[in-house]
Amino acid sequence: MGLAEYMIVSExxxxxxxxxxxxxxRYDTKEAAFEAAxxxxxxxxxxxxxxHISVPGRDGGYKTPLGTExxxxxx
Numbered sequence: 001m002g003l004a005e006y007m008i009v010s011e012x013x014x015x016x017x018x019x020x021x022x023x024x025x026r027y028d029t030k031e032a033a034f035e036a037a038x039x040x041x042x043x044x045x046x047x048x049x050x051x052h053i054s055v056p057g058r059d060g061g062y063k064t065p066l067g068t069e070x071x072x073x074x075x
């Protein structure tokens with residue numbers, strides 16, 4: 001079987017899951033994008049594929065740990 005790779009990627013207005021060069025859906029949080037990637041990876045795993053999932057940390061301007069905008073200090 002093949003390799004199914006899912007990359008969580010920061011977008012200006014949220015997050016997306018890059019898979020096979022496509023990123024058709026947008027998510028408000030990194031956590032929501034991760035959950036979508038896990039669901040897709042589960043199906044691929046059942047089909048016998050090797051699975052790779054990558055999720056960026058909050059370092060490097062990736063917003064807060066869960067991937068939402070930092071609203072601290074905003075009234």
